[in-house]
Structures are given as structure tokens and as C-alpha cells.
Amino acid sequence: MSDWTKKLPDAARAYLENRKLDEVECIVADLAGVARGKAMPAAKFATQSLFYLPNSIFLQTITGDWADIAGEAFTEPDMILTPDFSTATAAPWTADFTLQVIHDITDQAGHPVPIAPRNVLKRVVQLYNDSGWTPIVAPEMEFFLVARNVDPTQPVVPPMGRSGRRAAARQAYSLSAVDEYGPVIDDIYDFAEAQGLEIDGILQEGGAGQVEINLRHGDPVRLADEIFYFKRLIREAALRHDCYATFMAKPIEEEPGSAMHIHHSVVDSRTGQNIFSLPDGSESPAFQNFIAGMQRHIPSVVALLAPYVNSYRRYVPDFAAPINLEWGRDNRTTGLRVPVSDPVSRRVENRLAGMDCNPYLGIAASLACGYLGLLEQEMPKPEYRGDAYTTDEDISRNLAEALDLLSAAPKVQEVLGEAFCRVYDSVKTLEYKAFLQVISPWEREHLLLNV
Incomplete structure (x- = not known):
């Protein structure tokens, strides 16, 4: 060699x-x-x-x-x-x-x-390290397997399963639903093994042909690298079996969207102890500070967590996507969820990021909010108990609003890098302007002869 x-x-x-x-x-x-x-x-x-x-x-x-x-x-x-x-x-x-x-x-x-996404994430991780902390993340990847769509004017539909029927919706956690497109899953496993990528689990999500892959927890840059690789290998596995894999946030009407939930914890770099837990196992002030930082600053980074016009179609009440920044223990209706865990693995799950985000930027943005919270040492709003979908929406409803909030957030820009934020705003604003020039089928159907 x-x-x-x-x-x-x-x-x-x-x-x-x-x-x-x-x-x-x-x-x-x-x-x-x-x-x-x-x-x-x-x-x-x-x-x-x-x-x-x-x-x-x-x-x-x-x-x-x-x-x-x-x-x-x-x-x-x-x-x-x-x-x-x-x-x-x-x-x-x-x-x-x-x-x-x-x-x-x-x-x-x-x-x-400074404008390279991987360097943006490295910058945020280094800020943690400089404070004596080591951030840990565990991402979840959701995506759809769909029938080939060679005509963009036609709607996306679920793939045909081995039974000869199209993949069915509302079959969350069904093993038989996963078996419908088992050959694709087999290739995903085989490709991941050849690449040295470890899968923590694969399951059927709520949408027709929607799959979730969980990754083990670890270093943010390494996990972002793995998601970057996984997106490519999953697409290649699907193409082998005459279907597409899509990471669009909302590819199919009346189906749930695809998220990239991010679990966060932070350990003391010197002792290796989770700073979210006190020696007696109870929640630490740092845990509350981290949540408060996310509640305060996530509105400013939604443009990175939801980077396209399609991303905002995912934020629909009762469709397994958050519409708020409430936090709760084991509550999947809140934007910030605290999963059931022991003190060693105590963590916060950010449920707002879409699977269409750049993994480096999505993880960097989410960590940046928690980092600012640790510095500011404020307390979050009281824990939300009950159905948080009944609350008012408190995140941007479109990309233009989200970009405005990013441009008006000096603390977030300082963490992510001002040069990067300037370039990101320019690129995304140009994309949004291009979208506004497109006349949709809805407009032709309802406006052409009626207004």
C-alpha cells in the first residue's frame, strides 16, 4: 500500500x-x-x-x-x-x-x-471547546421513498411495494411496511457497512414510504459528515430499485414532512460528565440555560433549519412537526423535547430542523443557540404540559421572514460568522426571488377565470 x-x-x-x-x-x-x-x-x-x-x-x-x-x-x-x-x-x-x-x-x-459549511460547524464546536465543553449530538434522519418523478409538473406519489400496492400511510413503526421496500433497505445497510457508517436503527415513519434512520451520538462534525454521506448512499440505493429517495421537507400533500431531529448534550471536557445533570442526578442550571438559549435564539436561525420555501409547508399542526418553541418532557407536540433518559444521557431534542437542511449548518445553528444560552444563563419559559399544537405559532412562516430575523441577530451572526451569514442571506434571497416568479397550478386553477 x-x-x-x-x-x-x-x-x-x-x-x-x-x-x-x-x-x-x-x-x-x-x-x-x-x-x-x-x-x-x-x-x-x-x-x-x-x-x-x-x-x-x-x-x-x-x-x-x-x-x-x-x-x-x-x-x-x-x-x-x-x-x-x-x-x-x-x-x-x-x-x-x-x-x-x-x-x-x-x-x-x-x-x-469562513463561508464553508463544515468550517461554520467547526467554528461553533471550537467555541464550546474554548469554554471547556464538548458538545454531543445524535441526529435522526427522515426521508421518503417515492416513485420516479420525471415530470416536475406532476405530483409526487409513493413507490410501489413488493405486494404490488403503493406504500401506505399511517403505518408508523410497522415492520411489514418497511418490508414493502426491503430491497432498498438492504442496500442501505450494505452500503453503510461498506462505508463504515453505523446505523442505530431503521423504522417506518407516519408517511407513505417514509423512513427514519437513527444515528448513534457523537462528535457534531463527524455526525454531519455521516449525514452528508448517508444522503448520497440512500439516493443511490433507491435508484437501484427504480424509485427515488427524497429529503424534501414536504414532498407529498396531505402527508407529514421529513425532519432532522437533533439531540444535544454537553459534557465537561475535563471530567467527561454531562453538564446537564448534577451529581445527585437532578437537572442542572446549565440544562435550563441551554433550553432558554434555544427558545430565545432559534427564531433567528430558522432560515438554516428550514432553508427553502418548501420547508415551511412542514410546519403544520398535528402533522408531527412543531409550530412553537415550547419545551416539555417526553412531549412530541413541543418544538423542544426532553426525552426519557438517565442523568448520564440527559439531552434536549430540537424538533424544528427539516431533513432538507444542510447537516453542517443545521447542527451548527442548533448548537449556536444552546451555546448562547449557556453564556447568558437565563431561565426558559415554564415546561409546557399538554398539547402544544393549541398554542400560537412563534416561528417564521416563510423564508423571507426567517432571513430577516437572521439579519437582525448580531449574537447569532457572531457565533456563526458574519461573513457566512452575509453570503447565506444573499444566496437564499436570490432563491426566494426566483420562486416568486413561478406561477403555480393553484394560481392557474383558482385565479385564471375567477378573479
């Missing part, structure tokens, strides 16, 4: 055992969480220690347009990409033997590029 292959994780080395590596994909995540980068022969990769990409990849909208940043010349300087070999993993769906490697991104002076 060449020197660089000795740096690979065990799973990647096992994948290449007795095989000749053909290709290496050098990748980063853009603002949308889409993999960008270069693919090259393995022999070429072995002779280079770094690579280059223009910083304009972070100025591109989901539609392929380019945002202009006020006061900045658009010269597209090259960024320097250095492989993070700890992230190297197989791409087991390819015809040849291919590895993917996520790269660290710096400018030409060696400074982390």
Missing part, C-alpha cells in the same frame, strides 16, 4: 483489501449540502497533497444561479482543499472501486474559509 492509503480508516482499508483502487472523489459540501469537487484516478490523487476549487461554489443557488455579495468583487479566487483522511470512505455503488474523501477548506493564506 502507498503511504496515503495507510492513513485511511479501517472500513476504507477493508473495502480496498485485495482490490485495486480506481478513482478518488475529492468532495466538499456547498451551502445546500450538495457534494462538489473533483474525481480523479487514484494514481493522480497519490501524487498531490492538495487541490483547488473557486470560492464561487458557495455562492450558487439550488437553481444554479449565482449570488452577488454587496461590496465584493466577483473574482472567484481559488480555495485550497486538503484531504481529511479520517473521512475517507467507499462509494460502493460505483462500477469501479472508488473512495470519497471530504476535504478541509482554507484560503491561500491557510485560514479556514
Whole structure:
């Protein structure tokens, strides 16, 4: 083996055992969480220690347009990409033997590029570390398997199951419902094993063809890397079986949306103890402070947790998505839930993030709110008992409102980075303006001849 292959994780080395590596994909995540980068022969990769990409990849909208940043010349300087070999993993769906490697991104002076999503998350984690804390997260991934949709003017429908019927809704936790598309699930397991990604559990969610995958808890950057990889492998597994996997927040009318619930805890970096629990096992003031920070600051980061116009269709009462920032113990109607746990694993679950968010940015935004709460040391509102769907909505109802709140939140901008927030606002504002130019079927149906 060449020197660089000795740096690979065990799973990647096992994948290449007795095989000749053909290709290496050098990748980063853009603002949308889409993999960008270069693919090259393995022999070429072995002779280079770094690579280059223009910083304009972070100025591109989901539609392929380019945002202009006020006061900045658009010269597209090259960024320097250095492989993070700890992230190297197989791409087991390819015809040849291919590895993917996520790269660290710096400018030409060696400074982390502040608008790169992975660097934004690293920045937030470092703020915790500087305070003597280590943040821990455990994400849940929800997505839909749907029939192929090659005509965007047609509605999305559930996939055909092995029974010859379309996947049924309202079958949460049903094992037979999961078995309907078992071959896709089998490939997801196989791909994840080849990539060294650990699945904590797979279950049927409430929507037709909706699946949830739970990941084990751990380091935020590593877990965001894994979600980044999982999205790609799940799509590839679905395509093998003549269907799509979609991470849209709300792909099907009258069905629940897909969330990326994020569980948070924080440990003392010196002692390894969960700071949310006191020595006697009771809840600590830090636990209350963390919740208070989320209640106070989440409105300012909803634009990162719900990054598209479609995202806000998920926030519907009684459709398993929160509409508020209430908190409660073991209460799934609240935006902030405290799951049943022992003192060691005491945690807070943020239920507002959609599965369409960039995992690096969604986790960074959520952690930023808790971090500010720990610094501000305020108390949250009283615990909500009962059905929180009966409360008033207290989160943005569209992307424009959410972006305005982000622009007016200096504390959040300081944590996430002002340069990043400026670029994010420009890209998302351009996307929103493009959406407003589209005339929908609803408008043609109800307005064309009636107004």
C-alpha cells in the first residue's frame, strides 16, 4: 500500500483489501449540502497533497444561479482543499472501486474559509471547546421513498411495494411496511457497512414510504459528515430499485414532512460528565440555560433549519412537526423535547430542523443557540404540559421572514460568522426571488377565470 492509503480508516482499508483502487472523489459540501469537487484516478490523487476549487461554489443557488455579495468583487479566487483522511470512505455503488474523501477548506493564506459549511460547524464546536465543553449530538434522519418523478409538473406519489400496492400511510413503526421496500433497505445497510457508517436503527415513519434512520451520538462534525454521506448512499440505493429517495421537507400533500431531529448534550471536557445533570442526578442550571438559549435564539436561525420555501409547508399542526418553541418532557407536540433518559444521557431534542437542511449548518445553528444560552444563563419559559399544537405559532412562516430575523441577530451572526451569514442571506434571497416568479397550478386553477 502507498503511504496515503495507510492513513485511511479501517472500513476504507477493508473495502480496498485485495482490490485495486480506481478513482478518488475529492468532495466538499456547498451551502445546500450538495457534494462538489473533483474525481480523479487514484494514481493522480497519490501524487498531490492538495487541490483547488473557486470560492464561487458557495455562492450558487439550488437553481444554479449565482449570488452577488454587496461590496465584493466577483473574482472567484481559488480555495485550497486538503484531504481529511479520517473521512475517507467507499462509494460502493460505483462500477469501479472508488473512495470519497471530504476535504478541509482554507484560503491561500491557510485560514479556514469562513463561508464553508463544515468550517461554520467547526467554528461553533471550537467555541464550546474554548469554554471547556464538548458538545454531543445524535441526529435522526427522515426521508421518503417515492416513485420516479420525471415530470416536475406532476405530483409526487409513493413507490410501489413488493405486494404490488403503493406504500401506505399511517403505518408508523410497522415492520411489514418497511418490508414493502426491503430491497432498498438492504442496500442501505450494505452500503453503510461498506462505508463504515453505523446505523442505530431503521423504522417506518407516519408517511407513505417514509423512513427514519437513527444515528448513534457523537462528535457534531463527524455526525454531519455521516449525514452528508448517508444522503448520497440512500439516493443511490433507491435508484437501484427504480424509485427515488427524497429529503424534501414536504414532498407529498396531505402527508407529514421529513425532519432532522437533533439531540444535544454537553459534557465537561475535563471530567467527561454531562453538564446537564448534577451529581445527585437532578437537572442542572446549565440544562435550563441551554433550553432558554434555544427558545430565545432559534427564531433567528430558522432560515438554516428550514432553508427553502418548501420547508415551511412542514410546519403544520398535528402533522408531527412543531409550530412553537415550547419545551416539555417526553412531549412530541413541543418544538423542544426532553426525552426519557438517565442523568448520564440527559439531552434536549430540537424538533424544528427539516431533513432538507444542510447537516453542517443545521447542527451548527442548533448548537449556536444552546451555546448562547449557556453564556447568558437565563431561565426558559415554564415546561409546557399538554398539547402544544393549541398554542400560537412563534416561528417564521416563510423564508423571507426567517432571513430577516437572521439579519437582525448580531449574537447569532457572531457565533456563526458574519461573513457566512452575509453570503447565506444573499444566496437564499436570490432563491426566494426566483420562486416568486413561478406561477403555480393553484394560481392557474383558482385565479385564471375567477378573479
